[in-house]
Amino acid sequence: MYALLCALAVVTVFPFLWLLATALGSRGAVFAFPPALVPHPATLANFAGVWRTMPVGRFFVNTIYITGMGIVLTLLVSALAGYPLARMRFPGRDQIFYAIVASLMLPQHVGLILNFVTMMRLHLVDTYAAVYLPSLASVFGIFLLRQAYLVVPAEIEDAARIDGAGELRLWAQVMLPLVAPALATLAIVEFSAYWNSFLWPLIVLKSPDRYPLAVGLLYLSGLFAHNTRYVAAGAVLMTVPVIAVFVALQRYFLRGIMLGAVK
Amino acid sequence: MGRPRVEQAALTPGPPDLRPRRTAAAERPREGTPPRSLTPRRPDAVGWRRGALGRATVAYLFLAPALVLLAVFTFYPVVFGTALSLFDYNVISPPRYVGVSQFAALWQDRYFWTALRNSGVYLAVVPALQLSAIVLALWVRRPLRGIAWFRVAYYVPVVTSIVVVGLMWRWLYDEAGLLNYVLLRLHLIGTPIHWLSDPGIALYAVMLVTWWKGLGYYMVIYLAGLEAIPSYYDEAAALDGAGPAARLFHVTIPLLRPSILLASTISILAALRVFEEVYVMTGGGPIFSTYTIFYYMFDQAFNSLHLGYAAAIGVVLAAITALFSAVNFRLMRQGGLSYY
Numbered sequence: 230m231y232a233l234l235c236a237l238a239v240v241t242v243f244p245f246l247w248l249l250a251t252a253l254g255s256r257g258a259v260f261a262f263p264p265a266l267v268p269h270p271a272t273l274a275n276f277a278g279v280w281r282t283m284p285v286g287r288f289f290v291n292t293i294y295i296t297g298m299g300i301v302l303t304l305l306v307s308a309l310a311g312y313p314l315a316r317m318r319f320p321g322r323d324q325i326f327y328a329i330v331a332s333l334m335l336p337q338h339v340g341l342i343l344n345f346v347t348m349m350r351l352h353l354v355d356t357y358a359a360v361y362l363p364s365l366a367s368v369f370g371i372f373l374l375r376q377a378y379l380v381v382p383a384e385i386e387d388a389a390r391i392d393g394a395g396e397l398r399l400w401a402q403v404m405l406p407l408v409a410p411a412l413a414t415l416a417i418v419e420f421s422a423y424w425n426s427f428l429w430p431l432i433v434l435k436s437p438d439r440y441p442l443a444v445g446l447l448y449l450s451g452l453f454a455h456n457t458r459y460v461a462a463g464a465v466l467m468t469v470p471v472i473a474v475f476v477a478l479q480r481y482f483l484r485g486i487m488l489g490a491v492k
Numbered sequence: 493m494g495r496p497r498v499e500q501a502a503l504t505p506g507p508p509d510l511r512p513r514r515t516a517a518a519e520r521p522r523e524g525t526p527p528r529s530l531t532p533r534r535p536d537a538v539g540w541r542r543g544a545l546g547r548a549t550v551a552y553l554f555l556a557p558a559l560v561l562l563a564v565f566t567f568y569p570v571v572f573g574t575a576l577s578l579f580d581y582n583v584i585s586p587p588r589y590v591g592v593s594q595f596a597a598l599w600q601d602r603y604f605w606t607a608l609r610n611s612g613v614y615l616a617v618v619p620a621l622q623l624s625a626i627v628l629a630l631w632v633r634r635p636l637r638g639i640a641w642f643r644v645a646y647y648v649p650v651v652t653s654i655v656v657v658g659l660m661w662r663w664l665y666d667e668a669g670l671l672n673y674v675l676l677r678l679h680l681i682g683t684p685i686h687w688l689s690d691p692g693i694a695l696y697a698v699m700l701v702t703w704w705k706g707l708g709y710y711m712v713i714y715l716a717g718l719e720a721i722p723s724y725y726d727e728a729a730a731l732d733g734a735g736p737a738a739r740l741f742h743v744t745i746p747l748l749r750p751s752i753l754l755a756s757t758i759s760i761l762a763a764l765r766v767f768e769e770v771y772v773m774t775g776g777g778p779i780f781s782t783y784t785i786f787y788y789m790f791d792q793a794f795n796s797l798h799l800g801y802a803a804a805i806g807v808v809l810a811a812i813t814a815l816f817s818a819v820n821f822r823l824m825r826q827g828g829l830s831y832y
Contacts, residue, residue: 230631230634230636231636233631234631234632234636234639234642237628237642237646238642238645238646240704241645241646241648241649241704241707241708242645242648244660244661244664245648245652245660247660247663247664247670248656248660248663251663305557306557306558306561307558309554309555309557309558310554310555310557310558310559312554313550313551313552313554313555314555317547317550317551317554318547319547319548319551319552320548322551325555325559329558329562332562332566332567335566335567335570336570336806336807336809336810336813337566337570338765338786338789338806338809338810339569339570339573339574339803339806339807339809339810340565340566340569340570340573341569341573341793341806342569342573342576342789342793342799342802342803342806343568343569343570343572343573343576344565344569345793345794346583346799347564347565347568347569349583362561362565363561363565363566365557365561366557366558366559366561366562366565366566371558396550400554421651424653425651425652425653425654427653427654427655427768428767428768432794442653443653443654443655444655446653446655446656446659447655447659447772450659457663460659461659461663464655464656464659464660467653467655467656468652468653468656471651471652471653472648472651472652475644475647475648475651476644479640479643479644479647482651483643483647483712486709486712486713486716487712487713487715487716487719
């Protein structure tokens with residue numbers, strides 16, 4: 230049993246180790262026979278080199294900014310929208326909820342073309358905002374938060390109202406802390422989504438100094454086709470944060486994915 | 493929109509009380525118990541009567557950001573993107589109505605047929621992924637020591653950027669890369685295989701990467717599905733004398749149908765819209781052997797600025813997707829136990 234599990238783990242993890250070995254290696258051809266798996270001497274020169282010769286730092290800052298804005302605003306939009314859907318009664322509530330969920334069935338790829346036209350009209354092409362704006366209204370997020378608000382006991386809300394809390398205060402000071410676990414789950418899932426987003430930034434960003442790592446790395450691999458070790462170092466730099474976050478928070482991460490799957 | 497959002501597709505409008513066991517028993521969802529009954533006695537109601545109208549306004553204000561964003565970036569572009577397929581549009585000059593002529597042109601377009609055929613081949617990834625993911629989920633479900641770490645190992649490719657994955661595999665697939673080295677040493681091949689530069693092989697090589705990256709994701713979906721099956725079904729079958737194989741094929745797999753339906757639908761959608769792996773690894777080549785339908789749409793829209801033509805390709809792709817999803821739905825529903 231363990232042999233099978235280990236064999237498959239080798240298949241899934243081994244390419245990463247090879248990437249790391251390539252990035253840490255210092256001399257010799259990358260594609261040497263036999264391939265060097267333990268680089269000696271190991272060196273960080275490639276990391277320094279790629280950092281120095283290419284705007285990798287810039288790509289990093291761009292990625293962090295886009296990911297940060299994306300997560301914060303997605304959380305805000307979801308936390309706002311989920312609240313009335315779960316705890317208020319108003320005309321059209323159920324229709325709005327079903328319309329939001331039904332939007333998942335739409336052929337989003339057709340929308341891709343028009344979203345680019347919209348960004349041109351708004352003069353947002355080649356801006357960071359263009360990257361995260363279309364993803365802010367996350368159906369998954371709204372759904373997740375609605376579920377979280379639904380299970381808040383009515384007594385808590387009653388008590389806050391008797392204390393004279395208005396709707397906004399009730400939401401901000403009573404409800405939000407109670408749905409914090411759902412917000413954390415959403416933040417983790419969105420982190421990897423924004424960090425890795427590739428196709429849309431590739432479309433709306435035109436100048437390399439605004440590229441996030443995903444687009445920048447591919448750009449870099451074109452420029453440094455002859456220096457695989459530099460590109461490998463860049464790839465390692467891009468991958469380490471997201472794998473670190475995943476491994477550290479994997480229980481919450483997988484729970485988030487599972488929540489989405491069961492619903 | 494442009495980023496991988498598979499986790500969202502994983503949503504289906506289901507009953508709200510299907511939370512994991514942790515919360516389900518302790519706090520039952522209380523849908524339909526809004527605080528309406530309390531409004532008359534609210535102290536702050538004095539002096540300013542907030543009736544049904546005020547309450548609705550507040551609700552709409554909370555919803556406004558999400559609804560505006562969805563309207564502008566989801567509903568509007570899909571509706572008008574579909575309409576755009578009837579127009580000739582290149583961003584610079586205003587759209588010109590051309591009727592269905594672009595669809596007629598597609599019929600004559602050999603690149604379109606090449607792309608369509610490649611995307612059709614790509615669908616073979618779906619059964620391969622689902623089968624292996626189910627087997628894997630059954631494996632990693634056992635309470636073995638350290639099993640959590642194996643799950644992590646299988647999931648790592650899912651959270652890795654497709655660009656990193658693509659570059660990594662490009663090097664593995666290199667003529668002098670690791671894969672050829674291993675196969676040569678094992679004497680499985682005599683000469684290095686040109687994984688990504690042989691038109692007869694490249695498409696399958698890219699499909700293998702899609703399988704590699706997706707395995708962990710579907711494993712988690714099936715894990716969730718297995719968790720949701722009450723254990724007494726299995727126990728009852730065991731009491732009746734069913735062996736492990738019989739229990740698997742006659743109890744577990746049939747009960748897993750909802751998950752299989754969900755996962756295969758997501759997988760079909762993803763396979764028909766495959767783009768990123770191809771873009772990073774082969775760029776559609778060699779000689780269009782990995783050119784997919786989504787790739788053609790991307791090329792027409794953002795490289796040639798034939799936005800109307802691209803929209804027509806998109807509409808055809810949407811129709812094909814709907815067709816395959818419907819067929820899949822039929823297949824997976826058939827004879828299924830309705831146990832939810």
